[in-house]
Amino acid sequence: MSSIDIRLATPSDMDAMAVLYAEAFDPMQPRLSIEQYLTPPGAFALVAQIDSAPTTHENTSVAASVAAGYLIGRVASDETEIFSLGVANDFRRRGVGRALVETLCALTAAQGAKSVFLEVAADNPGAAALYRSLEFKAVGRRKNYYRDPGGARVDAIVMRFDLANKGLD
Numbered sequence: 001m002s003s004i005d006i007r008l009a010t011p012s013d014m015d016a017m018a019v020l021y022a023e024a025f026d027p028m029q030p031r032l033s034i035e036q037y038l039t040p041p042g043a044f045a046l047v048a049q050i051d052s053a054p055t056t057h058e059n060t061s062v063a064a065s066v067a068a069g070y071l072i073g074r075v076a077s078d079e080t081e082i083f084s085l086g087v088a089n090d091f092r093r094r095g096v097g098r099a100l101v102e103t104l105c106a107l108t109a110a111q112g113a114k115s116v117f118l119e120v121a122a123d124n125p126g127a128a129a130l131y132r133s134l135e136f137k138a139v140g141r142r143k144n145y146y147r148d149p150g151g152a153r154v155d156a157i158v159m160r161f162d163l164a165n166k167g168l169d
């Protein structure tokens, strides 16, 4: 199985994150969306690198690593928020999303965060299943929070993970 390497994003990752965002969410102005998520004080991004299939060049097999997913979040006071999480279609169900969220939890717990919050669309059962598998709990609902591609309003489920209970604070 390919290894997943999670690291803090740098400015040189912006293009790759924009491609991932466009694939996971919205192809319109993905770079602007990424930049807006990174604007609030304390915001940062993680990138997941994963081995891709080796390519052959002049009879030499070259192993490569590609950006398979990203997570943007921030720490404010003792709370961590997840703003955006996306994994490339080709790399889904390989543990990339889980590794990104787990790394965020460990990283921000070490900075003093006590809990992690996020919003997930009520019509996104895959993402909700990921968070539930990590023991996030639904703690609220924001009515009509999102607008889907067809223009219909969709509720957001607010989920919370208690870092303190997991010994991660």
Ligand SMILES: CC(C)(COP(=O)(O)OP(=O)(O)OC[C@H]1O[C@@H](n2cnc3c(N)ncnc32)[C@H](O)[C@@H]1OP(=O)(O)O)[C@@H](O)C(=O)NCCC(=O)NCCS
Binding pocket: 024, 025, 085, 086, 087, 088, 091, 092, 093, 094, 095, 096, 097, 098, 099, 119, 120, 121, 124, 125, 126, 127, 129, 130, 131, 133
């Ligand atoms: C949601 C998303 C980030 C999951 O990323 P991923 O790398 O495929 O997730 P993982 O492989 O780490 O999944 C871990 C566990 O979460 C659950 N899970 C993840 N995706 C799921 C899906 N589509 N359906 C059901 N369960 C799912 C499973 O329990 C899975 O474990 P398993 O594969 O052993 O069954 C990815 O599908 C994605 O980018 N979707 C589009 C953007 C999005 O919805 N982002 C989240 C917005 S809040």
